[in-house]
Amino acid sequence: MKQLTILFAMTFLVMSCAENQTKKKDTAQKExxxxxxxxxxxxxxxxxEANIRQxxxxxxxxxxxxxxxxxxxLGVKVIWLMPxxxxxxxxxxATPELSIEDxxxxxxxxxxxxxxxxxxxYTAVNPNFGTKADFDKLVETAHDNGMYVILDWVANHTGWDxxxxxxxxxYYQKDxxxxxTDPINPDTGESWGWTDVAHLTYENKDLWDAMSNEMLYWVKNHNIDxxxxxxxxxxxxxFWNFVVPKLKEEKPVFMLAESEDKDLFYEAFDMGYNWxxxxxxxxxxQGKKTVADWDAYMQKIDTTYQKDDYLMSFVTNHDENSWNGTVKERMGEASETFxxxxxxxxxxPLIYSGQEYDMDHQLKFFEKDTIPKTKGKVWPLLEKFGELKNTNPALNGAKNAADYKRIKTSSDEKILAFSRQKEGEEILFIANMTDQDQSFTVEKSGSFKDEISGEKMSLKEGQKLNFKAWKYNILTKK
Structure with a gap:
């Protein structure tokens, strides 16, 4: 009987090992x-942008x-996990002003x-969120669905623990x-108010190696992108120019900077923020600026950045939502247009957690909160926008972006019209950027399809168009 038990145990062990090897092989083949x-x-x-807590x-x-x-x-191809x-x-x-010690x-x-x-x-998972095995499952699921996972990285400071x-x-700044010290604003010499973190100093080159190793850990061991x-x-x-080549020695990676500093794009970063x-x-x-201000900004972008630099555009993100208000509070009836x-x-384009569900409240930043999960008006819109972005080269937006050309109208301070063109495809965006109905002409002609309504639309130069407040069209050339 004892020999039978041992034989059974050995057989089970061999079968378990074989099963594990098969799983590993399947995972490796998928990757x-x-x-x-x-x-x-x-x-x-x-x-x-995934806010896991909320x-x-x-x-x-x-x-x-x-x-x-x-x-x-929704056409998502990149998932950015907040820390x-x-x-x-x-x-x-506990609040922007108070710590839990208060x-x-x-x-x-x-x-x-x-x-x-x-x-x-830097190399652990918040136990409130789950385990490293859970994290690996998230990355695997994303990859199985043709999506890439990037981690939020905080190289400027650590927590006090x-x-x-x-x-x-x-490794730290000192008084x-x-x-x-907590992080100090170099322009004023005063604290930013981020009293819950301690400021690192990159004057210490040993920190460069230490921080590089922390970042490499996730690329090597957890296959992030x-x-x-x-x-x-x-x-x-x-420092960024030092660490990014090390990451890319392991695998291709995508680097997003929370910054508009063009120096970051020369070597290290792929994309910045369109703050x-x-x-x-x-x-x-809010009626404080006009389309003329937008045109001036686009001209500035054209002269400031290199051709292969690009920025992330958004109507909300975790900072805007928690600190500056919801999309509706900031943009009102213009929300869909923008x-x-x-x-x-x-x-x-960026989607922030909850935006796809018409979220209209500010998420708590230091406490537990939860986004809504009922599909309303925004989800189907994002489906249409996402499909266009994924499939039409006229909306290409990275290092080989489609051309952007401003189209003249009879009311250029109130009407924004531009085209994007690439590989023989063209998309036309026309919008009334005011809270009043507008009549205008646009210097463009041709047959188009309205991608939101699905209807055909013809344009002729000199043709009078009537747009209600904040009305917009996304038109594809036919």
Whole structure:
């Protein structure tokens, strides 16, 4: 009987090993078949910012992973995960002004989860979100669905619980008394108010190697496809130029800078933020600026950046939503027009968690909150915009972007009209950028299809067009 038990155990062990080897082989084959990220893919990409804590009632990686196949319906090709790492407890933020040390009630303290950007360990997963196995499943699911995963990376500062504060205090900025400081605004010499984090100094070259190793960990061990780098312009460009080639030695990666600093794009970064353009959109929606301001901005972009530089366009993101208001609060009835515009412009459009579900409230930043999950008006719009972005080369927006050409109208301060052209395809965007009905002519003729209504539309030079407040067309040439 004992011999039979041993034989059974050995047989089970052999079968288990064989099964594990088969799973590993299948995973390896899937990854071999998965095309590495490239500029050709990025030309037609939509990026999705995933706020794991607030994405679901559970606030877990697994809850988000279940919905990844749905994101294909929106044309998403890149998933940007907001920081998934453990958050420091020391000096943890409860509100923008208060830390949990200022709160006496232990029960009250429990609800304050802190800022995602106060990281205590770069190579761990926040246990509230799940495990590394859960993370690997998320990446695998994304890859199975033709999507790429980039991690939010915070190289400018760590949380106050990070081990480096004890083991490598030389990695940090210090005041005249030798105390580690929170990040200081170099222009004013005063604190930014980010008191829950400790400021790293890249004058110490040992930090370059240490930070590189932390980033490489995720590329080597968890097969991620790049990074979105927080306040990238506050970290020396030389560091980014040092680390990115090391990442690319392992595999092709996509690098997104939270910055408009053109120096970052020469070597290290693929894409930056269209912050200035976004603020102009807000101000046009609020009647504070006109289309003339937009035209001046586009001319500035054309002369400031190299031809292969490109920016991410958005109507919302985690900062805008939590600190500056919802899309409706900032853009009102112009919200849909500017959403459409982010897809029509050169660059890459962003969807932020909840935006696809018509979210109309500001998510809490330091506490648990949850996005809505009911499809309304925005989801079907994003489906249409996403399909166009994915399939029509006239909306290519990366290093080989389709041409952008302003089209003259009889009312250029109120009407924005431009075309995008590439590989014989053309898309025309026309919008009334005011809260009043407008009549105008446009210097364009031809037969088009309205991609929102599906109707045919003919344009003739000198033809009078009547657009209600904030009306827009996305037209494809027929």
């Amino acid at each position: 071999d078949q998965f095309e590495p990220i490239s500029n050709e893919i990025l030309e037609s990409s939509v990026i999705y 994405y679901s009632p559970e606030g877990t990686l697994n809850a988000f992973t279940k919905d990844i196949p749905q994101l294909k319906e 998934i790492y453990p958050i420091s407890m020391k000096n943890r933020k 709160i006496e009630d232990p029960k009250e303290k429990e609800k304050y989860l802190g800022s995602y950007y106060a990281i205590s360990d 990070h081990k480096w504060i004890e083991t490598h205090p030389e 005249k008394d030798g105390n580690v 790049g990074f979105r780098c927080d306040v990238a312009g506050n970290v020396t460009t030389d 200035e353009g976004h603020h102009i959109m807000n101000e046009i929606a 959403l459409a515009m982010t897809y029509a412009l050169p660059g890459m």
